[in-house]
Amino acid sequence: MSDPTVQRNKMRGLFSTVVVLLVALMMVTTDAGKNKKEKGKGAKGGPSDCAEWRYGNCVPNNGDCGVGVREGTCNEQTRKLKCKVPCNWKKEFGADCKYRFGSWGECDTASGTKNRSGTLKKALYNAECKPTISVSKPCPAKTKTKTKGKKGRGKEN
Template sequence: MRGLFSTLLVVLLALMIGASEAGKNKKEKNKGGKGGTECAEWRYGSCVANNGDCGQGTREGTCNEQIKKVKCRVPCNWKKEFGADCKYKFGNWGECDATTSTKSRTGTLQKALFNVECKPNISVSKPCTTKVKNKPKGKKGKGKGN
């Protein structure tokens, strides 16, 4: 009985050591990607939606000879001219230009996500709104006194 127990213990110990070695080798294989070298300077392109202009998509990253695809999301109703990966800080809207009926403002680059190339400064414009001031609004609806 003692011999069976010790044999079983040795077999169990051998299986545990083999499993831990296989786990270490698997981690080392996946560590560096293709070619087994770690790449420090990944460059990513802009996010491209799978269907239409917005929603789930992918972006391609390159480093030396390596290429990988990463899942991403393109926000809907986003300003396409400067992309979702370039974050800008905008000033106040300027005065309305009477000739074009638009007003504009400029933005300064704050952050470029995924090392995407962004313009350092951008300008955006929108149509002017002509708000007509109405008389002061009173109570709506009829109350008990009416």
């Protein structure tokens, strides 16, 4: 059997090595975390010394709707944010203005349309939105009436 003092010294050496490795690992991961935060600072919308960002409209990559990019500026800084224009948006009041609408009104037989109004619920990205809007759509075609007779499957006697 080996001497207990030799075993104790070996354990202390092993323990010291493990502690040094843990401290080194903590330092490396802390530095990696700082670098990651600094990289995303300007592009992703992280903390900035600028207080009032101004954003433009969302510009779809293809066509009138879908995924696109919104550009923001503040002083001499710019950032680009991913955005999406819904394909059912109404161009009259924009995709960044969200409204709460009431029920559709009665059909106006003179114009063949029915109307409803909406009040501004939310303006995204400091968009300039009208406080109230009115929209219209064509009245439905003639209403179908159900027949009251029964449909039989065979000859009636």
